[in-house]
Amino acid sequence: MADRYFNPFQAIDIHVPVEFHDSVSRYSQTGGNAVIDQSPFPRMVDFWFLAVCVAARLDLDPEDISRYATKKIIDGAIFGSDPWRVHTLMLIAIGKTGDVEIVSEPRKMMALVSGLAVAGLPKVIEMLKEGDAEPIWNLSDAIDSLLRKRAA
Amino acid sequence: MKLLCAEFQNFRLLRDLELRFSVDPHKKLTVIRAANESGKTTILHALQWALYGDAALPGKGDGFRLHPIDWSAPDGKRVPITAMVEFELTTYRQIGGELREARRRYRIVRAAFEEVDATARRTASTMRLFALNDSGASPIESPEAFVNDELPPELREVFFTDGDRALSFIEADVAQSTKRERVQRAIRSLLGLGVIEQAMKHVQKAAADVNRKAKQVGANAELRNIASRLEEIDKESGKFEAALADAKQQFAAFDEKVEETDRKISAALQKGDKEKLRKDLEHAKREIKQLDDQLAAANKEHSALFRNREVATELLAPVLRRAYDKLEELHDQGKIPNTTIPVLQNRLTAEICICGEPLVPGEPDCDERRAHIQKLIDDSLRADEIQEIITDLYYGAKPLPTDGNSWLDEYKKIVERRDGLKALRDDGGRKFRALEIELDALPDTDVQGLREARRQYKEQRDRHLSKSSSIETQLLSLRREREGLNVEFERLLREQKKGARILAELEVTQDVSRVLQSAYDRITKEELRKVSDLMNRIFLEMIGADPEQGAIIRRAEISAEFDIKVHGPNDRTLNPDRDLNGASRRALTLAFILALTKVSEVEAPNVIDTPLGMTSGYVKRSLLRTAIRESAQLILFLTHDEIAGCEEIIDDAAGAICTLTNPTHYPKMLLNDPGSAERKVLRCSCTHRNDCPQCQRRTDSDIRPEMAS
Numbered sequence: 001m002a003d004r005y006f007n008p009f010q011a012i013d014i015h016v017p018v019e020f021h022d023s024v025s026r027y028s029q030t031g032g033n034a035v036i037d038q039s040p041f042p043r044m045v046d047f048w049f050l051a052v053c054v055a056a057r058l059d060l061d062p063e064d065i066s067r068y069a070t071k072k073i074i075d076g077a078i079f080g081s082d083p084w085r086v087h088t089l090m091l092i093a094i095g096k097t098g099d100v101e102i103v104s105e106p107r108k109m110m111a112l113v114s115g116l117a118v119a120g121l122p123k124v125i126e127m128l129k130e131g132d133a134e135p136i137w138n139l140s141d142a143i144d145s146l147l148r149k150r151a152a
Numbered sequence: 153m154k155l156l157c158a159e160f161q162n163f164r165l166l167r168d169l170e171l172r173f174s175v176d177p178h179k180k181l182t183v184i185r186a187a188n189e190s191g192k193t194t195i196l197h198a199l200q201w202a203l204y205g206d207a208a209l210p211g212k213g214d215g216f217r218l219h220p221i222d223w224s225a226p227d228g229k230r231v232p233i234t235a236m237v238e239f240e241l242t243t244y245r246q247i248g249g250e251l252r253e254a255r256r257r258y259r260i261v262r263a264a265f266e267e268v269d270a271t272a273r274r275t276a277s278t279m280r281l282f283a284l285n286d287s288g289a290s291p292i293e294s295p296e297a298f299v300n301d302e303l304p305p306e307l308r309e310v311f312f313t314d315g316d317r318a319l320s321f322i323e324a325d326v327a328q329s330t331k332r333e334r335v336q337r338a339i340r341s342l343l344g345l346g347v348i349e350q351a352m353k354h355v356q357k358a359a360a361d362v363n364r365k366a367k368q369v370g371a372n373a374e375l376r377n378i379a380s381r382l383e384e385i386d387k388e389s390g391k392f393e394a395a396l397a398d399a400k401q402q403f404a405a406f407d408e409k410v411e412e413t414d415r416k417i418s419a420a421l422q423k424g425d426k427e428k429l430r431k432d433l434e435h436a437k438r439e440i441k442q443l444d445d446q447l448a449a450a451n452k453e454h455s456a457l458f459r460n461r462e463v464a465t466e467l468l469a470p471v472l473r474r475a476y477d478k479l480e481e482l483h484d485q486g487k488i489p490n491t492t493i494p495v496l497q498n499r500l501t502a503e504i505c506i507c508g509e510p511l512v513p514g515e516p517d518c519d520e521r522r523a524h525i526q527k528l529i530d531d532s533l534r535a536d537e538i539q540e541i542i543t544d545l546y547y548g549a550k551p552l553p554t555d556g557n558s559w560l561d562e563y564k565k566i567v568e569r570r571d572g573l574k575a576l577r578d579d580g581g582r583k584f585r586a587l588e589i590e591l592d593a594l595p596d597t598d599v600q601g602l603r604e605a606r607r608q609y610k611e612q613r614d615r616h617l618s619k620s621s622s623i624e625t626q627l628l629s630l631r632r633e634r635e636g637l638n639v640e641f642e643r644l645l646r647e648q649k650k651g652a653r654i655l656a657e658l659e660v661t662q663d664v665s666r667v668l669q670s671a672y673d674r675i676t677k678e679e680l681r682k683v684s685d686l687m688n689r690i691f692l693e694m695i696g697a698d699p700e701q702g703a704i705i706r707r708a709e710i711s712a713e714f715d716i717k718v719h720g721p722n723d724r725t726l727n728p729d730r731d732l733n734g735a736s737r738r739a740l741t742l743a744f745i746l747a748l749t750k751v752s753e754v755e756a757p758n759v760i761d762t763p764l765g766m767t768s769g770y771v772k773r774s775l776l777r778t779a780i781r782e783s784a785q786l787i788l789f790l791t792h793d794e795i796a797g798c799e800e801i802i803d804d805a806a807g808a809i810c811t812l813t814n815p816t817h818y819p820k821m822l823l824n825d826p827g828s829a830e831r832k833v834l835r836c837s838c839t840h841r842n843d844c845p846q847c848q849r850r851t852d853s854d855i856r857p858e859m860a861s
C-alpha cells in the first residue's frame with residue numbers, strides 16, 4: 001500500500017501562533033534541549049499533534065488561526081513517514097465538520113486542525129507546568145487523568 | 153610549674169594559634185576540644201619544642217619538617233617558626249619563721265628559620281627566657297638549666313602524654329626491659345636520684361686516684377703490675393659500661409620502632425585493604441554507568457509516550473469513532489468498494505483468488521477470472537478523486553478507533569521502571585560515596601613496606617640485644633678478675649712501708665661507695681613504694697565502678713624490678729593486654745603518671761591527648777574526675793566522642809575551654825565552608841556545649857551513609 005499512500009498535507013506548512021512558539025520549542029528535544037524530564041516531546045510536531053488531540057478530546061472549538069501572527073514549526077511532509085497521523089487528522093476533520101467531502105480539501109483540513117491546536121496549546125502548556133514535579137511527570141499525570149475520564 | 157598560655161607561628165598546622173590554660177586551683181581543668189587530625193599531636197610537639205628544643209621532637213628533630221606543608225613560595229623561602237609559652241612558678245620561702253608563697257611568671261620564646269625545599273634545613277633554634285613583672289620582661293641567663301630544673305626533660309613523657317602512647321609503660325608488645333627502663337627512668341629522674349648517681353661516679357674516680365698512688369709507692373714490681381692492671385680494668389670497664397648503656401638505649405629505641413611499626417601495620421589492616429576498596433569503587437562506578445544508561449533509555453521511552461499512536465488514538469477515541477461511523481455508513485451504502493486496487497493486484501500476482509480459485513494465466517477459466525478482476529481494478533482507478541481518498545481512508549484508518557487502555561498500561565510500566573532504576577541509582581551513588589570516604593580515610597600505607605621495615609628494625613634490635621649480653625659477660629669477667637687482683641693488691645700493700653696509709657684511703661672510698669649505694673637503693677625502694685601505693689589507690693578508684701573489671705582486679709603495683717603489675721584474686725598476676733579492657737589499661741597508665749607527678753612534689757601540668765579513648769560510661773567519668781583531683785593542672789585534648797557523657801564534670805571543673813578546627817575537613821566532616829582550604833588549625837571559643845558556623849560538624853549519618861548491600 002505504501003507506494004499508493006498519499007499525504008495530502010505534503011505541501012502545507014504547520015504553523016503555531018508566535019506567542020506559543022517559544023513554549024513549543026522549550027518543551028521539545030528538537031528545540032535543542034537535552035534534558036528529557038524538562039523537555040518531554042521528542043519533536044515540536046509531537047507537541048503540536050498532542051495539542052490537537054487534547055483540544056478534540058475536550059471538544060474545544062477550533063480557533064481561527066488566520067487571526068494570529070504565526071511562525072512555522074515544520075512542513076507537512078513530516079507526516080509522509082506516519083500515515084496514521086494523516087488518517088487521524090482527516091478523521092478529526094470529518095468528525096468536527098460532519099462532512100466527509102472535506103477530505104478533498106487539505107488546506108481547509110489543516111486550517112481546522114491548526115485551529116484546534118491553537119485551542120489545545122494553552123491546555124498542554126498548563127499540563128506541563130501544573131504540578132510539583134518535572135514537566136514530563138506533570139504532563140504524564142495530566143494525560144493519565146484525562147484518559148481516565150471516559151465520559152468525554 | 154603551671155602553663156598560662158602558648159602561642160605558635162608556622163609550626164606545621166599551627167600557622168597562627170593562641171591557647172590559654174586555666175590556672176585557677178578550683179578549676180584545674182583546661183579542655184581543648186578537637187577532632188582527630190586537628191593539630192592535637194602537633195600542639196604536644198610544639199609545647200615540648202618550646203621547652204626542650206629539637207631533642208623533644210620525633211627522631212630528635214632530625215628530618216622532621218616544622219614549617220606548614222602547604223607553605224607557598226611567595227610568602228618567603230625561609231619560614232620563621234616560633235613557639236612561645238608563658239608559665240607560672242610557685243616558690244615557698246621561709247621568711248621570719250613563716251612560709252611565704254610567691255608566684256612568678258615567665259615567658260619562653262623559641263625561634264628557628266627553616267628553608268622551604270625538600271631538605272627543610274633548619275637553623276639551630278634560639279631560646280630566650282624572660283621573667284615577667286609589672287614593669288615588663290627581664291631576660292634570664294642560661295634558660296636551659298632553668299627549664300631542666302623545673303621540668304626535668306626525662307619527664308617529658310610524664311608531663312606531655314598521648315593517651316595511646318602512654319600505654320607503652322604497660323603494653324605487652326614492648327620488650328619487658330624497655331618498659332622497665334621507661335618506668336625506672338621516669339621514677340629516678342622525678343625523685344632526683346641523679347645527684348646520688350653523680351656522687352657515686354665521684355667516689356669511683358677517687359678510688360682510681362688511690363690506685364695510681366699505690367703504683368708509685370715502692371719498688372715492688374708485682375704491686376706495680378697489679379695496680380696497672382687494675383687501672384686498665386677500670387678504664388676498660390668504663391668503656392664497656394658506656395657501650396652497654398648505648399646498646400641498651402639502642403635496643404629500646406629499635407624495640408619502640410618495632411612496636412610502632414606493628415601498630416601501623418595493624419591499623420592499616422584494620423581499616424581495610426586499599427586495593428580491594430579500589431576494585432569495589434571501580435565496580436560501583438561501572439554499576440552506576442549501567443544504571444545511568446538504563447535510566448536514559450527509560451527516559452527516552454517515557455518521552456516516546458508523547459509521540460506514539462496510542463496517546464492520540466486513545467485520547468481521540470470518541471472523536472475517531474464518530475468520524476469512522478460516517479465512513480462505515482458510506483461503505484454500507486456501497487459507496488466504498490469492498491476491495492481495493494492493491495488487494496486485487498496482489499491476488500493477480502499471487503495467482504490465487506480470495507475465494508481460493510486459481511488465477512493462473514493460460515489455464516482454463518482462469519483467464520476469464522483474471523479479466524474480471526482486472527476490470528474491477530480499472531473501475532476503481534477511474535473512480536473520482538474523493539472516492540479514492542475516502543476509500544484509502546476507510547481501509548487505512550480502520551484500526552484507529554479503539555477502546556484500548558494501552559497508553560495507561562505503558563505509562564504505569566514506565567513509572568515503575570523509572571522509580572525502580574532511580575532507587576537503584578540512589579543506592580549505587582550512596583555506596584560509591586561511602587566507598588570514596590572509606591578510601592580517603594585510609595592512610596596511604598604500604599603494608600608490604602612496613603613489614604620489611606619491621607623486619608629490619610627487629611634485626612637491629614636483636615643485634616643490640618646480643619651485643620649488650622656479650623658486653624655484660626665481658627664486664628662480669630672483668631669484675632671477677634678485679635676482685636681477685638684486689639685481694640692480692642691489698643695483701644701486697646700491707647707489706648709495704650707506706651702501704652697502710654694508702655690502704656686506709658682505699659677503704660674509705662669503698663665505705664663511702666657502699667653508703668651511697670645503700671642510700672640510692674633505699675630511696676629508690678621507699679619512693680617506689682610511695683608511687684606504687686598511690687598508683688594503686690588512683691587506679692582502683694578509677695575502675696572501681698566497672699563491675700566487669702572489679703571482679704578480677706585486686707591491686708596494681710610497681711615491683712622492685714620496676715615492672716608495673718596488676719594482680720587478681722589469690723594474688724595471681726594478670727596480663728594487662730589480655731586480662732584488662734581498654735578502659736582499665738588507660739586508667740592504669742594515667743594512674744601511674746598522676747602518682748609519679750604527685751609523689752615527686754613537683755608542681756607540674758599534665759597535658760594529655762586522648763585520655764578517655766576506648767572508655768565509656770561510669771568508668772570514663774570516674775577516670776576524668778579522679779584525674780582532675782590528682783593533677784595540679786590538667787590540660788586535656790578531647791574529641792567530641794570523649795566529651796560525650798562527661799559534660800557536667802567539665803561544667804564544674806574546666807576553667808578554660810576552646811575548640812580547634814581543621815578547615816580541610818570541609819566538606820566531608822565540617823558542615824560549613826570555612827572559605828579557605830589552607831591547612832591551618834583554627835580556634836574558636838566554643839565550649840563542649842555549643843558550636844558555631846566554623847566548628848559545626850556533620851553528624852555520623854551525614855558522613856557515613858549506610859552501605860547498600
Ligand SMILES: [Zn+2]
Nearest residue numbers: 505506507509
Ligand atoms: Zn474469486
Ligand SMILES: [Zn+2]
Nearest residue numbers: 836838844847
Ligand atoms: Zn565554634
